[in-house]
Amino acid sequence: MEPISGVPALIAMALKGPIIFGIVMVVVAYTTLAERRVSAWIQDRSGPNRVGPFGLLQPIADGIKNIIKEETLPATASRFFFILAPILVLVPSLVTFAVIPFAAPLPTPWGVVDMVIADLPIGILYVLAFSSLAVYGVVLGGWASNNKYAFLGGLRASAQMVSYEVSLGLSLIAVLMLAGNVTLTEIIWKQQQLGMWFALPLSLAFILFVISAFAETNRLPFDMPEAESELITGYHTEYSAMKFSAFMISEFGHMVTASAMMATLFFGGWDLPGTWDDAFWYQGQLISGFAADGSVILANPAWWKTLLTFAGFGAKTALFLVLYIWVRWTLPRFRYDQVMSLGWKVMLPTALAYMMLIAGTILTLDTIGMTWGFGYGLALTAVSGAATVAFVFFLDRGRTIAGAAAQRAQRVEVKTIPGAVARAGR
Amino acid sequence: MTTVLFYVFAGIAIGAAIGVVISRSPVGSLLFMVTTLAAIAGTFVLMEAHFLAAVQVIVYAGAIMVLFLFVIMLLNLGHEAQRDLKGGAFAVVAAGVGGAMAGMLALQLRGADVAATGAGAEAIAAATAEYGAVGAIARPLYTTYVVPFEITGILLLVAIVGAVVLAKRSDA
Numbered sequence: 001m002e003p004i005s006g007v008p009a010l011i012a013m014a015l016k017g018p019i020i021f022g023i024v025m026v027v028v029a030y031t032t033l034a035e036r037r038v039s040a041w042i043q044d045r046s047g048p049n050r051v052g053p054f055g056l057l058q059p060i061a062d063g064i065k066n067i068i069k070e071e072t073l074p075a076t077a078s079r080f081f082f083i084l085a086p087i088l089v090l091v092p093s094l095v096t097f098a099v100i101p102f103a104a105p106l107p108t109p110w111g112v113v114d115m116v117i118a119d120l121p122i123g124i125l126y127v128l129a130f131s132s133l134a135v136y137g138v139v140l141g142g143w144a145s146n147n148k149y150a151f152l153g154g155l156r157a158s159a160q161m162v163s164y165e166v167s168l169g170l171s172l173i174a175v176l177m178l179a180g181n182v183t184l185t186e187i188i189w190k191q192q193q194l195g196m197w198f199a200l201p202l203s204l205a206f207i208l209f210v211i212s213a214f215a216e217t218n219r220l221p222f223d224m225p226e227a228e229s230e231l232i233t234g235y236h237t238e239y240s241a242m243k244f245s246a247f248m249i250s251e252f253g254h255m256v257t258a259s260a261m262m263a264t265l266f267f268g269g270w271d272l273p274g275t276w277d278d279a280f281w282y283q284g285q286l287i288s289g290f291a292a293d294g295s296v297i298l299a300n301p302a303w304w305k306t307l308l309t310f311a312g313f314g315a316k317t318a319l320f321l322v323l324y325i326w327v328r329w330t331l332p333r334f335r336y337d338q339v340m341s342l343g344w345k346v347m348l349p350t351a352l353a354y355m356m357l358i359a360g361t362i363l364t365l366d367t368i369g370m371t372w373g374f375g376y377g378l379a380l381t382a383v384s385g386a387a388t389v390a391f392v393f394f395l396d397r398g399r400t401i402a403g404a405a406a407q408r409a410q411r412v413e414v415k416t417i418p419g420a421v422a423r424a425g426r
Numbered sequence: 427m428t429t430v431l432f433y434v435f436a437g438i439a440i441g442a443a444i445g446v447v448i449s450r451s452p453v454g455s456l457l458f459m460v461t462t463l464a465a466i467a468g469t470f471v472l473m474e475a476h477f478l479a480a481v482q483v484i485v486y487a488g489a490i491m492v493l494f495l496f497v498i499m500l501l502n503l504g505h506e507a508q509r510d511l512k513g514g515a516f517a518v519v520a521a522g523v524g525g526a527m528a529g530m531l532a533l534q535l536r537g538a539d540v541a542a543t544g545a546g547a548e549a550i551a552a553a554t555a556e557y558g559a560v561g562a563i564a565r566p567l568y569t570t571y572v573v574p575f576e577i578t579g580i581l582l583l584v585a586i587v588g589a590v591v592l593a594k595r596s597d598a
Contacts, residue, residue: 081453121559125480129467132487136460139491143453143498151498158495162488181558 003281004111012113017098020117024097027317028252029059035325042329069241074145077238081144086239086246089137092130093253099126100260101185103270103310104277105286107301112286115270115306116185123183124172127261128165131216134254135161138218138225141247142235153234156336157225161216163343168212170351174205174358175265178380188269189280193289194377199266201380203388204354206266208347210323213258215343218251220328224336259320260313267316270309277305346395354387432472439465447520452497460490474550476559 004012033048033055040047049055073082103115120126135158142154175198179187191197199206215222226234236247263269271277278288279299288299334342361383370376442465445458463486470479553562567575 078451078453081457084457120476121554122476122480125477125484125560129480129483129487132484132491135491136457136487136494139494139498140453140457155495158491162491165488182560183558 002111003284003286004108004113006110008108008110012108013117016113016115016117020097020102021094024094024253024256025249027256028249029063031252031255031321031325032062032248033058034321035328038322038325039329042326063245066242066245071243072238072240074147074238076146078144078146081140082238083243085137085141085144086243086250087137088140089134089250090246090253092134092137093250093257096127096130096257097260099123099184100257100264101188101269102260102313103306104279105299105301106303106306112301114185114281115310119183119185121183123181123185123187124176124265125182127257128169128172131254132165134250137250138235141239142225145235145238147238149231150235150237153225153227153231153237156231157218157235160218160222160224160339160343163340164212164215164222164347167208167343167347167351168216170348170355171205171208171212172265173355174202177355177359177362178202184264184269185280187265188271189278190372191268192271192275192278192280193372195374196377196381197266197268197271201377201384202266202358203381203384204350204391205358205384206262207388207391208351208354209265210262211347213262214324214327215339217254217258217324219255219324221331221334222339223333224339227333229333255321255324256317259317259324262320263313263316269316270313272309272312277309350391357383357387428472432469435465435468435472438462439469453494456490456494456497460487463487463490474554477563 036058037047037049037055047055048058051057051061073079098117099120101114101116101119106113106115138157138161139154142150142152142157145151175187176182178198178201179190181187181190187198194201218225224234225231226236228234231237236244239247275289279286279301280288282296285296286299286301287296289297291297358380361380365376365379370379439462442458442461446455446462449455449458463482467479467482470476470482550562553565556562557565
């Protein structure tokens with residue numbers, strides 16, 4: 001099969017962008033509903049269930065409400081920057097999805113269409129570049145509001161995002177070393193070839209990435225920039241109507257992108273178990289693997305494969321979205337100094353040490369001539385698993401893993417006072 | 427198409443660079459600076475230097491963020507900075523120096539072949555095809571130029587240690 005070219009390629013390009021943008025926006029809207037419903041279930045409430053069946057029309061009602069609400073502009077705010085900030089927040093959160101492959105290539109009568117909007121040669125660096133721009137809108141919004149709570153929220157956001165960006169990048173390096181390239185299509189292809197998803201051979205990188213991504217998206221337990229008990233709602237305190245909505249959409253957009261990144265980097269992206277769906281452009285041919293003698297096995301793309309892998313990608317992304325919501329309504333918020341010390345004293349050294357460990361392991365495996373495949377993955381899984389257990393154990397400091405025995409030692413026993421019993425019985 | 431886009435990015439870069447100098451508020455200057463660097467990243471993309479473009483944004487966005495914090499922490503909130511630096515004589519000197527630099531650049535580039543053609547472009551295309559956009563830069567960096575690269579690393583480490591020492595000393 002030939003890749004699509006010429007006018008059909010342009011049409012495919014023009015179709016993919018708006019369709020994916022639309023899907024992402026709908027997913028964002030329904031993530032807000034999911035958050036409210038799931039939080040309600042966690043807290044044994046019903047949640048919003050009045051608008052439409054199961055409250056399914058709630059996001060539309062919210063959208064209409066936000067559009068027709070009055071826009072406010074604080075008298076002391078700097079007008080231009082105040083309006084610019086929501087735009088600067090919204091754009092990076094929505095454009096990052098462009099490089100994430102969402103399904104196996106789709107065959108059409110005019111050629112094979114890649115199911116990714118733009119397979120940039122820099123792939124993941126594009127995501128990092130835009131996520132580093134996202135903090136500008138937050139800080140600018142906090143500053144332009146001319147409100148001390150908003151200002152403090154903006155400052156916290158900048159410090160937090162700059163700190164956790166470091167460990168996020170370092171945890172990614174392990175993935176890049178193993179995949180040998182930065183394009184997301186090739187990272188997925190390497191996971192297909194390895195026979196296991198990178199969450200196993202790079203388990204500690206996965207944990208570090210998830211924690212850093214939570215901090216980068218300002219979600220609980222890292223939502224210091226908008227901690228409502230301290231800062232009202234932080235950097236978007238002064239925003240109302242659609243401008244507030246833009247901050248909200250960008251937060252959920254970041255969540256969706258981060259979930260899709262976790263699925264792509266560590267859970268094989270659109271890859272489903274088995275080799276039936278493997279596909280990669282190799283020297284102008286769509287291949288599904290290499291035969292024992294080094295010759296290529298051509299892939300056989302089909303529309304049902306594209307559909308199934310798209311569903312798989314959606315399911316994985318949804319899984320991480322649920323994780324986001326679940327964590328938010330389970331864990332309490334960190335103190336600000338705890339956020340900083342976790343970032344610089346735990347995450348950063350761990351990420352550095354782990355990077356060295358993985359580099360050493362990969363070098364050793366390559367030196368002894370192990371071929372890229374399941375055994376390679378198992379060796380890395382063993383090393384990473386040991387590192388993960390050590391990391392969790394030392395971070396836990398015997399609180400959860402040691403279990404009931406350790407907790408019993410910390411328990412404050414309630415002493416029964418004989419007189420009190422006598423009085424209660426009277 | 428590429429030529430049109432180049433002039434768009436170049437125009438934005440130059441316009442925003444002028445904005446950095448003449449903007450009255452320091453925050454405005456900073457945002458103009460980010461715009462300039464982003465537009466330069468855009469021209470890098472047009473030259474097929476994708477990695478350089480990404481690094482340009484990642485490195486400078488982070489660096490300017492820190493500058494941004496300095497500005498909003500150290501300058502008065504909500505007040506536009508005084509224009510005391512921008513006297514008439516200062517403007518004349520600045521325009522003179524800037525004009526001289528632009529003139530020298532124009533003199534150097536006049537008649538020079540600036541298009542990406544010839545053996546150099548072919549070598550770059552071959553390396554990119556073989557190792558990918560990042561590998562094409564990483565390979566020479568970690569083989570031919572590994573010593574200067576490591577020395578730069580040591581330089582940065584010294585700078586970090588120095589900054590920490592200074593911060594600790596003023597603290598005590």
